[in-house]
Amino acid sequence: MPAYTVTVATGYQWFAGTDDYIYITLVGTEQCSERTLLDKPLYNDFERGAVDSYDIRVGEDLGDIVLVKIEKKKYWVLDDWYCRYITVKTPSGDYVEFPCFRWLVNDKEVVLRDGQAHLPQDDKSSLVKQHRQKELDFRRKTYRWKEWQPGFPMSIDANRHKDLPRDIQFDSEKGVDFVLNYTKLTHSNTKHIQNTTFASRSTQLEITKISIFWKVKLITSKYVMQHWKEDFMFGYQFLNGCNPVMIQKCTKLPDKFPVTNEMVSVSLERELSLEEEIEAGNIFIADYEMLDGISPNSTDPCTLQYLAAPICLLYKNDQNKILPIAIQLAQTPGEDNPIFLPTDSQYDWLLAKIWVRSSDFHFHQTVTHLLRTHLITEVFAIAMFRQLPAVHPVYKLLIPHIRFTIAINTKAREQLICECGIFDKANATGGGGHVQLVQKAMKSLTFRSLCFPDMIKARGVDSKEELPTYFYRDDGYMVWEATKSFVSDVVCIYYTGDEKVQEDEEIQAFIKDVCSFGMQDFDHCEFPKSVKSREDLIEYLTVIVFTASAQHAAVNFGQYDWCSWIPNAPPTMRRPPPNQKGLADVNMIIESLPDRGRSSWHLGAVWALSQYQENEVQKGYYVFQHTASLLHALKVAMEKFRKELAGITSLIKTRNEGKKLPYYNMSPDKIPNSVAV
8 A cells, every 4th residue: 555654744833733623635636535534653753843654645646745734623622723735645656745834723724735936827727726716715715904093004903902813913932022022012121221411511411321121232322322412423323323314405595494605604515505515416405304294292281292394405415424504494484484593503413413313213213114114014014915825925924024914904904003002102103193104104205215225326325425324225225136036036937928927817816916905096196007027027026026125124123223212202292393593402402302201202213113123134135935945047046146136135234333323224134034023
């Protein structure tokens, strides 16, 4: 009698093992095996991390094994089980691997296909075609679109994390880590937080050293604490802070910002007029117009909170430092909206800069970070689950890059951006302002704005000669190109020509689902509804991988560095922006900055959001879990990608040596694969 050896691998996660009954059926091209209970008497099968083997004898050869059916049935108390993979050794000695990487919950069965990637048009037998379609039918019922707020990108149809499909919930380890971070966030170790006070009031503004976790001392956060008042530090953050996407080349001063040469001539170093400096490419601008009209937080009737929509003019001096030379705190010019200058009193100028830093914090948190990495990646993730079966090569490419994203976003909707969530407790955009800001930002979010080179070029900051210390741009270019090269290698393995892309109904459905449902078919978003060529598909997939990994890392993990020092990133302001000069003093600044309670919430949030997880998988250092017996070409592509990323890491490390402000947020060894925090 022919014998097949079946090997079953259980996951390493906490509680991955099971005591339930596990049955298997082998489905071949000729016939199926009997439904067989996998059990080794006197042994405890399917323990966490275990790899168990069983012999299955059949009357006749089954032919090529194309599917494996697994069933889990209750033994005593229903017990979830995480299966990594199953391998089948045939009577001829060949091995066929069936990736699973999913949870079997309750009395459940799953049907697995072998781990080789297949395009839908390449499947010939009705058996595998039916399996493919059934998988997608089930997924579309399981992963449903839902509008959380009008005008938002669509999200998953689940109100709570526990309502999500088990396969996309946090692992127990991740869940515990999240709870611990959230607990620290909500309690904020307030016994270690001293009051924000000011010393030497008569001569210099000083703030006592406070930190939510006083034992945590990072190079950048300490440097920020010491130099936050200086103009060079203010300007540097537009290039390499945690929101390095606001600075634009100024080719013409907008009418709403009537800065004159007389106002700023003392700040210009090249004996050129302001107009000539603009022509020479030395003037830049940051405009927070999107914050104009956003309702400030009014959830606490005892404390008024305020927002501003400033415009800041920046100058590249002879030492290539970016310095602020003019700040207007509202969008409409007038006598009650003065233009603040470095030549004003130290407190007028400092307060104006603090207002810009506060506005930058709000834009960063809600637009740059929440909308343009978290929510957008969730759209790609849901569409992927709905339209691409596990056997599709693009599914195998993308699955590491959407790990835990839907879960972390659902948690955010439960605890962070919901009513009475952290935003309401800490931020001036809480109480609905953050919702308005996302709705407003959606009107300028286009597909091209997610393409890193296009985004840099659109702001006119692509020249290294004009901005030689824009490390976010330089490192981002390198990581983008390495990512695009890898994606190109993978796409070209499976798509031998453009016609293959056009014939792939599943990839076309995926692209359309993103635009028509995920982005709600908004005309202004300009997301493609189809792809016609390999080149188009490569760029599309590069956007997904880059956004979920490098872009998120660049705007997320520096939050504690740059935002833990409250005056450098105030989450709220308790007094309105000054409407005339000569009013600011130490007391006004103290009274404008957030109180101790909101500072505590803010500090806890930026600490928790900046933490790398212990089981985080770094960019490039992953295997195609859902692919068996990697094709040689795929192995070559992966090795090439890793070498390129290692080379970029080495270049960044060398550049950072000896720097007082090292920039490493785009270093590949600091980039997790997915949006998971």
